[in-house]
Amino acid sequence: MKLTLQIQLFPDKEQAELLQLTMERFNDARSWLAKRAFELGVANKVKLQQLFYYDLREKFGLSAQMAALCIRHVGGTYSRDKSVKPVFRKHAAMLYDSRIMTIKSACRVSLLTLEGRVIMPFVMGKRQQERFNLAKGQSDLVRRRDGKWFLLATVDVPDKTPIPATHFIGVDLGVVNIATDSDGEIYTSDKVEEFRQHYRKTRRSLQKKAAKRKRTGKRPKKIRRKLRDLSGRERRFKADTNHCISKRIVEKATGTNRGIAVEELTSIRKRIRFRKAQRDRMSKWSFAELRGFTEYKAKLAGVPVIAVDPRNTSRTCPECGHIDRGNRLVRGIFLCRQCGHFDHADVVGAINIASAAKVAWQEVAEPQLEKAA
Numbered sequence: 243m244k245l246t247l248q249i250q251l252f253p254d255k256e257q258a259e260l261l262q263l264t265m266e267r268f269n270d271a272r273s274w275l276a277k278r279a280f281e282l283g284v285a286n287k288v289k290l291q292q293l294f295y296y297d298l299r300e301k302f303g304l305s306a307q308m309a310a311l312c313i314r315h316v317g318g319t320y321s322r323d324k325s326v327k328p329v330f331r332k333h334a335a336m337l338y339d340s341r342i343m344t345i346k347s348a349c350r351v352s353l354l355t356l357e358g359r360v361i362m363p364f365v366m367g368k369r370q371q372e373r374f375n376l377a378k379g380q381s382d383l384v385r386r387r388d389g390k391w392f393l394l395a396t397v398d399v400p401d402k403t404p405i406p407a408t409h410f411i412g413v414d415l416g417v418v419n420i421a422t423d424s425d426g427e428i429y430t431s432d433k434v435e436e437f438r439q440h441y442r443k444t445r446r447s448l449q450k451k452a453a454k455r456k457r458t459g460k461r462p463k464k465i466r467r468k469l470r471d472l473s474g475r476e477r478r479f480k481a482d483t484n485h486c487i488s489k490r491i492v493e494k495a496t497g498t499n500r501g502i503a504v505e506e507l508t509s510i511r512k513r514i515r516f517r518k519a520q521r522d523r524m525s526k527w528s529f530a531e532l533r534g535f536t537e538y539k540a541k542l543a544g545v546p547v548i549a550v551d552p553r554n555t556s557r558t559c560p561e562c563g564h565i566d567r568g569n570r571l572v573r574g575i576f577l578c579r580q581c582g583h584f585d586h587a588d589v590v591g592a593i594n595i596a597s598a599a600k601v602a603w604q605e606v607a608e609p610q611l612e613k614a615a
């Protein structure tokens with residue numbers, strides 16, 4: 243499975259300026275070369291090298307390796323579709339391969355810039371480090387809008403052979419609690435709610451300010467940038483939270499012969515009739531992302547994930563099987579009208595998802611086993 247490792251770099255101020263300069267120059271060179279290639283209709287790397295290598299070195303001050311990398315990349319990009327002229331943004335990701343980047347130690351990397359190599363610290367977890375060794379040696383250097391620098395490395399990680407699951411952890415996704423599992427663990431935090439409130443408030447006030455500026459004829463550029471930064475921070479906070487939740491769920495399943503059962507994504511939205519405030523929250527939490535994270539982490543750990551149709555999962559009694567809308571009279575509470583069983587409503591949902599998964603799994607797995615025998 244292909245994964246992208248995100249490695250944060252810590253250049254000092256001078257180094258950061260150099261990185262930025264190098265990135266801008268490299269992108270200028272790429273755009274310039276792309277224009278030439280497009281005009282001449284040449285995508286062949288050897289030909290481009292013959293024609294423009296010295297220009298790249300002299301005009302743009304690229305080192306030999308950078309010029310070669312620029313030619314290879316532009317040639318490759320252009321040859322994929324000759325009807326478009328490739329354009330590179332000023333701060334588009336810069337390529338670093340093993341010729342211009344060296345990992346010096348567990349926490350130092352050397353990157354070639356316009357003024358020679360600079361060595362700077364980076365942070366990588368142990369897991370990331372093992373995976374980084376699998377990288378094919380090419381990374382993208384990116385500068386985030388908030389000024390932080392990252393190397394993005396694509397690695398090919400071998401999947402673990404899936405374990406034969408006998409049981410499932412059911413995961414119920416929801417509005418109030420982001421996720422609840424059938425062991426009764428609830429994944430939510432005041433912090434999530436606090437962040438949500440904070441972002442909503444700040445966003446609203448910025449939007450108001452921007453509108454006011456616009457009415458008075460001023461360009462709300464700064465405010466727009468602030469809004470963009472804010473949405474970036476919010477997105478990262480949610481991604482972090484989703485990473486934590488999915489990690490925890492997969493860890494719980496690993497080594498217990500349990501798979502993970504989730505509900506089909508399309509039905510999550512349909513399932514709950516949202517009040518407006520809830521809809522607002524709902525649209526802003528990415529369940530698709532949480533699901534995606536859970537799936538890839540599970541795949542790496544060899545834990546099977548199956549999706550089930552969640553019909554009736556919220557109104558079926560896990561004790562006696564009685565199905566009744568009336569089992570859910572009080573918000574957040576499940577109370578069986580037949581046997582009196584009662585529990586947290588989301589936990590009941592998760593338990594039912596787990597049992598539905600077990601049934602679905604047997605329907606698929608058992609005929610296959612019989613065939614094999």
Ligand SMILES: [Zn+2]
Pocket residue numbers: 559560561562563564578579580581582583
């Ligand atoms: Zn019951």
